[in-house]
Amino acid sequence: MKNLACRGICERYRSDKKRYALGIKRCTSCDAYLLIQEFQCPCCGTALRTKRKSKKRIIDFVEC
Secondary structure, three states, rough: OOOOOOOHHHHHHHHOOOHHOOOOOOEEOOEEEEEEOOOEOOOOOOOOOOOOOOOOHHHHHHOO
């Protein structure tokens, strides 16, 4: 089982930019954008997001 608590290791890989096109990934558990090659957060083991959420999906959720 994965440890889903942020331990602060991700601070070394944190990026100021928030662009998936540049290869930056997002950890939803640590709430951080990371510039890293792996697909799992080195801190908590959560799968990293490589694409943004669809705007259509967000609009549909708000309208419901």
